[in-house]
Amino acid sequence: MMMLGYRPFFDSLELVIPHLSDYWLLTLVPLVVAICIVYKGTKVPAVAELPVAAGKMAVQILIAMALAAVALTAIYLLITRAM
Amino acid sequence: MSRPPVTTNDAGPLEYFSIALGWLVPGAGHLLIGQRARGLVFMVTIHGLFAMGLLIAGIKAMNPADQPIWKYTQLVAGWPTLIANRLAAVQVNAEQQQMDDYGRAAAENPALNPDTYFKANPEVRPTYFPKVQDVGTVYCGIAGMLNLLVLFDLLIRVLGGPTPENAERDAAGVGKRDGAVAVTGGNG
Numbered sequence: 001m002m003m004l005g006y007r008p009f010f011d012s013l014e015l016v017i018p019h020l021s022d023y024w025l026l027t028l029v030p031l032v033v034a035i036c037i038v039y040k041g042t043k044v045p046a047v048a049e050l051p052v053a054a055g056k057m058a059v060q061i062l063i064a065m066a067l068a069a070v071a072l073t074a075i076y077l078l079i080t081r082a083m
Numbered sequence: 084m085s086r087p088p089v090t091t092n093d094a095g096p097l098e099y100f101s102i103a104l105g106w107l108v109p110g111a112g113h114l115l116i117g118q119r120a121r122g123l124v125f126m127v128t129i130h131g132l133f134a135m136g137l138l139i140a141g142i143k144a145m146n147p148a149d150q151p152i153w154k155y156t157q158l159v160a161g162w163p164t165l166i167a168n169r170l171a172a173v174q175v176n177a178e179q180q181q182m183d184d185y186g187r188a189a190a191e192n193p194a195l196n197p198d199t200y201f202k203a204n205p206e207v208r209p210t211y212f213p214k215v216q217d218v219g220t221v222y223c224g225i226a227g228m229l230n231l232l233v234l235f236d237l238l239i240r241v242l243g244g245p246t247p248e249n250a251e252r253d254a255a256g257v258g259k260r261d262g263a264v265a266v267t268g269g270n271g
Contacts, residue, residue: 008138009134009137009138009141009142010137010141010142010170010174011141011142012139012140012141012143012212012215012216012219013138013139013140013141013215014212014215020139020212020215021212021214021215021218024214024215024218027139027218027222030132030135031132031221031222031225034128034129034131034132034225034226034229035225035229037124037128038124038125038128038129038229038232038233039229039232041121041124041125041128041233041236042232042233042235042236042247043247044247045247045248045250045251046248047120047121047124050124
């Protein structure tokens with residue numbers, strides 16, 4: 001539902017989608033993809049190789065972040081249960 | 084049609100101008116030196132990331148008062164930041180005016196409830212979504228940092244440094260360079 005008075009790019013999207021901030025973790029995905037596209041764009045010899053190179057890198061980063069999250073959660077649980 | 088290769092020796096004002104243009108319009112510097120596909124990818128990605136930041140957080144993603152480091156990273160994104168900063172200043176002034184108006188109304192009527200006041204005057208409703216605004220600030224700041232990376236790549240190409248294309252050619256043992264490094268035009 002479009003909220004009356006909402007100005008795209010001027011007002012926060014949270015006015016239109018309440019509790020958007022609860023899903024802030026999902027906003028990491030486009031950020032990682034953009035970083036990978038630009039970084040790999042400076043590294044690949046031909047732009048035709050870019051989609052595969054950037055895709056691989058994005059998947060690697062997201063998997064690494066997920067593994068780091070699991071590891072940190074496990075450490076946190078171990079510490080809090082030990083206390 | 085592709086431009087002929089640019090070497091260190093014949094990098095002229097146009098190539099140096101491309102660096103300034105690359106800051107002002109992300110990706111345009113690569114377009115100017117003939118790296119059209121690469122420039123287009125950089126342009127779409129960086130502008131898209133910046134636009135997503137503003138879409139998510141609104142204009143308050145710009146110039147966060149409590150995190151000044153992002154102000155500088157956002158500035159590297161070029162024209163989108165210059166325009167958005169101006170609009171953000173206008174918005175901040177307007178909200179300050181609205182808060183002053185509320186302050187005066189509250190002074191005249193001590194029983195005035197801010198919720199009631201802003202519900203009755205939705206057009207002056209200040210908004211504050213810190214988590215979402217932080218996300219937008221980071222998006223716009225990262226867009227600036229990515230443009231810095233693109234500017235370094237552009238500088239290397241203009242000054243004849245080692246590009247991925249040359250590294251690949253050298254590894255294949257063809258087209259050995261003699262001092263100057265060619266910046267290829269064409270498909271980027």
